[in-house]
Amino acid sequence: MFDALFVMALGAIVLGAALGYAAVRFRVEGDPLVEKIDAILPQTQCGQCGFPGCKPYAQAVAKGEAEINQCPPGGEEGIHKLADLLGREFKPLSAEHGIEKPKAVALIDEQTCIGCTLCIQACPVDAIVGAAKQMHTVIAGQCTGCELCLPPCPVNCISMEPIPESVENWKWKYPVIKLVAAQEVAR
Amino acid sequence: MSALRQLFRFNGGVKPAYHKEASTTLPIAVAPAPTRLVIPLHQSIGGPPRPLVTTGDRVLKGQRIGGADGNVSSAVHASTSGTVLGVEMRLMPHTSGLSALCVVIEPDGRDEWMERQPFDFHAATPTATRDYLRDAGVVGLGGAVFPSHLKLNAGKQGKLDTLVLNGAECEPFITCDDALMRERADALLKGAAIMRDMLAATRVLVGIEDNKPEAIAAMEAAAARTGDDSIQVVAVPTRYPAGGAKQLIRVLTGIEVPHGERSTDHGVQCFNVGTAHAIYEAIALGQPLISRIITVAGNVGQARNYEVLFGTSMRDLIAPCAPLPDTDRIIMGGPMMGFLMPGDDVPVVKATNCVLVGSRALFPPPPPEMPCIRCGECAKACPADLQPFEMYWFSRARMFGKAQEYHLFDCIECGCCAYVCPSRIPLVDYYRFAKSEIWAREVDKEAADQARERYEFRLLREEREKQEKAAKLAAKTAAGREKAAAALAEAEKPARTPEEEAKHALIAAALERAKAQKAQVQPENTGDLSPEQQAEIAAIEARRAEIREQAKPHLRQDD
Ligand code: SF4
Ligand code: SF4
Ligand code: SF4
Numbered sequence: 001m002f003d004a005l006f007v008m009a010l011g012a013i014v015l016g017a018a019l020g021y022a023a024v025r026f027r028v029e030g031d032p033l034v035e036k037i038d039a040i041l042p043q044t045q046c047g048q049c050g051f052p053g054c055k056p057y058a059q060a061v062a063k064g065e066a067e068i069n070q071c072p073p074g075g076e077e078g079i080h081k082l083a084d085l086l087g088r089e090f091k092p093l094s095a096e097h098g099i100e101k102p103k104a105v106a107l108i109d110e111q112t113c114i115g116c117t118l119c120i121q122a123c124p125v126d127a128i129v130g131a132a133k134q135m136h137t138v139i140a141g142q143c144t145g146c147e148l149c150l151p152p153c154p155v156n157c158i159s160m161e162p163i164p165e166s167v168e169n170w171k172w173k174y175p176v177i178k179l180v181a182a183q184e185v186a187r
Numbered sequence: 188m189s190a191l192r193q194l195f196r197f198n199g200g201v202k203p204a205y206h207k208e209a210s211t212t213l214p215i216a217v218a219p220a221p222t223r224l225v226i227p228l229h230q231s232i233g234g235p236p237r238p239l240v241t242t243g244d245r246v247l248k249g250q251r252i253g254g255a256d257g258n259v260s261s262a263v264h265a266s267t268s269g270t271v272l273g274v275e276m277r278l279m280p281h282t283s284g285l286s287a288l289c290v291v292i293e294p295d296g297r298d299e300w301m302e303r304q305p306f307d308f309h310a311a312t313p314t315a316t317r318d319y320l321r322d323a324g325v326v327g328l329g330g331a332v333f334p335s336h337l338k339l340n341a342g343k344q345g346k347l348d349t350l351v352l353n354g355a356e357c358e359p360f361i362t363c364d365d366a367l368m369r370e371r372a373d374a375l376l377k378g379a380a381i382m383r384d385m386l387a388a389t390r391v392l393v394g395i396e397d398n399k400p401e402a403i404a405a406m407e408a409a410a411a412r413t414g415d416d417s418i419q420v421v422a423v424p425t426r427y428p429a430g431g432a433k434q435l436i437r438v439l440t441g442i443e444v445p446h447g448e449r450s451t452d453h454g455v456q457c458f459n460v461g462t463a464h465a466i467y468e469a470i471a472l473g474q475p476l477i478s479r480i481i482t483v484a485g486n487v488g489q490a491r492n493y494e495v496l497f498g499t500s501m502r503d504l505i506a507p508c509a510p511l512p513d514t515d516r517i518i519m520g521g522p523m524m525g526f527l528m529p530g531d532d533v534p535v536v537k538a539t540n541c542v543l544v545g546s547r548a549l550f551p552p553p554p555p556e557m558p559c560i561r562c563g564e565c566a567k568a569c570p571a572d573l574q575p576f577e578m579y580w581f582s583r584a585r586m587f588g589k590a591q592e593y594h595l596f597d598c599i600e601c602g603c604c605a606y607v608c609p610s611r612i613p614l615v616d617y618y619r620f621a622k623s624e625i626w627a628r629e630v631d632k633e634a635a636d637q638a639r640e641r642y643e644f645r646l647l648r649e650e651r652e653k654q655e656k657a658a659k660l661a662a663k664t665a666a667g668r669e670k671a672a673a674a675l676a677e678a679e680k681p682a683r684t685p686e687e688e689a690k691h692a693l694i695a696a697a698l699e700r701a702k703a704q705k706a707q708v709q710p711e712n713t714g715d716l717s718p719e720q721q722a723e724i725a726a727i728e729a730r731r732a733e734i735r736e737q738a739k740p741h742l743r744q745d746d
Pocket of ligand 2: 562563564575608610614
C-alpha cells in the first residue's frame, strides 16, 4: 500500500520537476494568445474595430476588453476563427463597427493630386509613394484597403477600386446540389 | 531498346472506355492557316509574361511577343508572321469565362520565320541552357504547363538516376502523344537525349500504355537506331491513370514518392513525350514553342490529330472535322480531367492536348447526386492512396484545414473516385472548390503578414523620428532644451508643427487655385443668373451630393 503511494508520489515529483523545467527552458516570448489572435486578424490596420490597429485590438480581445465581432474586414469567417480559438460563442458582425465589403484598393487620381503628402502620413502600411508637391501614387500590391487615406485628402482625389476577378484569382464555385423529387430518383 | 523488366503497380485506377481508334486512323495533319491568331500571354504556371509588342508592329514567326517575368515564368511567341492588331483582353480557354491579356495577330500568309539558330547546349552552362529554354517558351505539354527549364535541374546531388518520359496517355479520346510517337519518334528521342545530358541521368525510361502497339513499335525502332542502350521503351499495363506522373514513376521504377516529397529527391524526373519533342525543336532547330499536336475528337464526323499554331480559334480547328449538329459543348482535355470551355471562340494554348467536342448524347447529364454511404469504393479506386470520402466530407463542410489533413493537395483530380461512386457525387468538383478556397486564403495570409510587417516598421520609424527630432532640438541651444521637452510632449498628441503650418498654407493656396480654375471653366449660360435661379442650382447640387453619398455603399456592394 505504502509502496504504491510512494511510487505514485515519486512519479508526481519527477514529472512535476520535468514540467517546471520545460516551462522555464521553452518559455515563449511575448503573449502567445495575443499573437494567435493577431494572426487571425486581416492586418488591414483600418481602426474600424475602435482600436488603432490590429495588434491593439488583439490585445484588447485577449484581455476580454473587446468583443470578437468588431473587425469588419475579417468578416464572418474571422469571427468564426476567433470564436474557435477563444472558445467563445459566435456573434454576427457588430453593425456599429461597419459592414464586410469586397476587397478594394485605393487609387489616386493623378490629374487632381496636388502632392500634399497628407495621404502618405495616413497610410498605416506605407503603401503610398510621392514627395511634397509631386504627384502621389498607391502601390496596389501593398494597399490593405483600409480607406484611412480618403478623409485627409483635401482634393478628394482618392477612390476605392474593387479588385476585379481575373483568371488568376478566380475560384471554383461550391458545387450546387440539385434537389430532385423522389419519383425522379426512383425512375 | 525494349527489355523484359519487372514492372510494379499503383493502387486503384479504373478502366473507362477508351475511344481512341477514331482519331488514329489518319496521320497528323497541319491545321488550316488561321485568319486571326489570339495568343494569350499567360500560358504557363508562374508569372504572366510582359507584352513585348504593340499595335501595328510587324512580327515574324517565332518572334518573342511576351517576355518571361522572372525565372518562374515562360515566354510566348508569335506563331506566324503578320501584324499585331492589338494587345487586349480576350476570352480565355478557361472554365471561368473570364478574359486575359492576349496579343491579336493578323497573319500575312507568308509564314516567314525569324532567324533560327541551333543552341549549342554542350558549350553553354546549365543556367544558360535553362534561360534559353525559358525564352523559347518550353513548358510541359502533358497539360500542367509547368515551365520545363525549372524541372531540368539535376538537383542537390548534381545527377539523377532515371529520366522518365511519359507516353502513357491514359485519358480516353486523347491520342496526340500516340501520334507524335508514331510519326516523330527520332526527333523525340533526340530531345530525350538532351534532357538526359542536362539532368546527368543514367537511364531514360519511356513508358507507353500497351494499348498503343504502333507507338511502342515506332519508339523501339527509333531507340534501336540511336544505338544508345540507356534509352528503354517500356510497355505498361493499360489502366487509367497510368499517365499520372507519380503513378508512372511507381509502375516503372517501383519508387513511391511520399507525401510532401519530390520525385527528384528519389532520383527521378518525369516529362511528357511532347515536351521532349519541343526541347529537341528548341535546342537542335532553334525553334521556340509555337505549335503542338492536338486531338480533335468526340462528337465529330472525322476525329484526327492536328499540328496547330497557338492562338488558333477552337472553332476554326474543329470545323474541318465536321462537328455533328447536336454539339453543345467544347471540353479542353479529356472526359475525365478536362475543362469545360466558355464557348468555341477561344484560342488553342500550350495546355490544349485535346479539343473534345461534346453533346448530350455523348456525355449525358450526370444523374442526381445522392448522399455518401461511406462504401469506400472511392478509396479503393484512388490512385493517390487518399480517402476521397473524407476529403469530400470536409470540403463540403468547408472545413478546409481538415481536408488538408487528408492530403487534399496530393489529389491529382483524376476523377477515378467520382467515376466509381455509386452515389454519383461529383467529388472532384468539391476538391477543386476546396483547393481554390485554400489557395485564396494562402494569398490573403501572405498579404496580411506583409501588412503586419510594414505596419510594425512604420510604428518603429515614427518612434525613431520623434526621438531624433527631440534630440536635434535639444542639441541646438540650451534654451532649446526646454522647448524639446515641450515638443516631445506635443509629439504625443497630434499637433501642427511650423512645417505643418507651412504645408497647410500651401494646401490652402493650391485649393484656392483649383477653385479659381474651376470658376473659370464654368459654362457660359450660368454666368448672369438671378439670385433665385442660383439658389435653385445650389439646392439641386446639394441634393445630388446627398444622393451620391447614399449611393456609395450600394455601389460598392454591387461590385
Ligand atoms: S477592424 Fe481594422 S484595425 Fe481592427 S482588427 Fe480589423 S482590420 Fe485590424
Ligand atoms: S464511393 Fe461515393 S458513396 Fe462510396 S464512400 Fe466514396 S463518396 Fe461515399
Ligand atoms: S480525383 Fe483525387 S481523390 Fe479522386 S481518385 Fe483521383 S486522386 Fe484520388
